[in-house]
Amino acid sequence: MNCLICGSPFQSAPTWKSLILYEIQPNACTRCLIKFQKTDHAIDFSDFQGTVYEGMVDEVTGLYTYNAAMKNYLHQYKFMQDVALSQVFAEQLRHVFNQTEGIIVPIPMHPEKKRIRTFAQVDELLKSAGIPFQHLLTKIATSEQGKKSRKERLEASTLFEVIGKVEAKTYILFDDIYTTGATIHQAGKALKDLGATKVEAITLIKG
Ligand SMILES: [Zn+2]
Structure with missing residues (x-):
């Protein structure tokens, strides 16, 4: 098959392990995959202490660093609308989510943005990995985050509205990238x- 990232042909022979454990076959070549840098550790969000968001999130895990390879990947995936790229991290996401217990809630896109981007990138990452999720949130405001200060972002009107039934349970938010943390904390x-x-929250990338 051809690597989803660079397009070069590569061998993806099933191994005994993959057959027994039903692992998802790699769909990018080793040369491309090796450029992504795993972090797999808890993100520090103590900067929310003393705000109304203190205690609203219990744990955030970022899986990869935002290096050059990841920047290229995200650009190709999000802006070039290459939906096939959602498969690149399927095995890793499945592995991580298998160790969690809770209701998985993807961070939604504003409907208008989804129309422009043609598909919901965050949902597709989960779908490719076969991870079940619930849409409990809808985005009601577009955030021009780059133009606002951190304080302005935090005080801005609510980004999300809850569209399902929330129970006294554990929820695991999922987003593509953690930058300021405002999105995750609002959700x-x-x-x-x-x-x-x-x-809890898991993001593919720690920005
Ligand atoms: Zn490649």
């Missing part, structure tokens, strides 16, 4: 305000 607050016991 966490929306769920906890309605009774969620615990809110």
